[in-house]
Amino acid sequence: xxxxxxxxxxxxxxxxxxxxxxxxxxxxxxxxxxxxxxxxxxxxxxxxxxxxxxxxxxxxxxxxxxxxxxxxxxxxxxxxxxxxxxxxx
Amino acid sequence: xxxxxxxxxxxxxxxxxxxxxxxxxxxxxxxxxxxxxxxxxxxxxxxxxxxxxxxxxxxxxxxxxxxxxxxxxxxxxxxxxxxxxxxxxxxxxxxxxxxxxxxxxxxxxxxxxxxxxxxxxxxxxxxxxxxxxxxxxx
Numbered sequence: 001x002x003x004x005x006x007x008x009x010x011x012x013x014x015x016x017x018x019x020x021x022x023x024x025x026x027x028x029x030x031x032x033x034x035x036x037x038x039x040x041x042x043x044x045x046x047x048x049x050x051x052x053x054x055x056x057x058x059x060x061x062x063x064x065x066x067x068x069x070x071x072x073x074x075x076x077x078x079x080x081x082x083x084x085x086x087x088x089x
Numbered sequence: 090x091x092x093x094x095x096x097x098x099x100x101x102x103x104x105x106x107x108x109x110x111x112x113x114x115x116x117x118x119x120x121x122x123x124x125x126x127x128x129x130x131x132x133x134x135x136x137x138x139x140x141x142x143x144x145x146x147x148x149x150x151x152x153x154x155x156x157x158x159x160x161x162x163x164x165x166x167x168x169x170x171x172x173x174x175x176x177x178x179x180x181x182x183x184x185x186x187x188x189x190x191x192x193x194x195x196x197x198x199x200x201x202x203x204x205x206x207x208x209x210x211x212x213x214x215x216x217x218x219x220x221x222x223x224x225x226x227x
Binding site for chain 2: 001002004005006008009010011012013014016017019022023028029030031032034035036037038039042043045046047050052053057060064065068069072074075076079080082083
């Protein structure tokens with residue numbers, strides 16, 4: 001039962017990644033691109049967690065933490081760059 | 090006991106997956122820039138929270154032992170999602186809205202990205218003016 005639920009969640013987040021990829025490529029504004037990239041990082045964290053459950057290993061937790069931090073910092077850096085034209089004033 | 094654990098983990102996985110899918114679909118479906126901000130910052134974050142609870146339960150029931158790592162990741166995501174939303178909303182406002190389209194903010198107040206300091210931002214290339222103003226204020 002867990003296996004099928006796991007496959008369902010994999011499918012959901014995989015389709016979500018495709019939606020985000022579509023939004024990155026065909027975006028009406030640059031803010032949407034940044035938002036889609038941030039969502040891709042969040043979805044990737046979920047996919048990594050699902051992969052860890054599937055293979056029954058705790059090895060991926062550090063990867064998830066790093067993904068969360070780098071995704072957040074890169075999003076804030078993009079937004080800051082668009083707002084001010086510079087990162088470190 | 091095992092069956093209850095399986096049902097609980099499966100339910101969390103399905104709920105998390107559904108929320109994640111809704112969050113990413115909203116990014117494509119919703120009509121305008123500011124409403125599109127809502128779906129990923131709320132629904133997708135909640136979906137990841139569900140998946141993390143499922144992972145915690147899985148390692149508690151069937152793995153070696155439950156750990157605090159998932160809580161750490163969920164805490165970090167829930168703390169950073171509103172900040173991300175705020176920054177992108179300010180970016181949208183700054184890039185696509187004009188100051189006279191916005192509601193009146195009140196006496197002696199201004200919208201964050203349209204104040205005096207924004208006029209002197211480094212985008213315009215006059216960094217010297219910015220520095221002198223800052224020196225005068227100090």
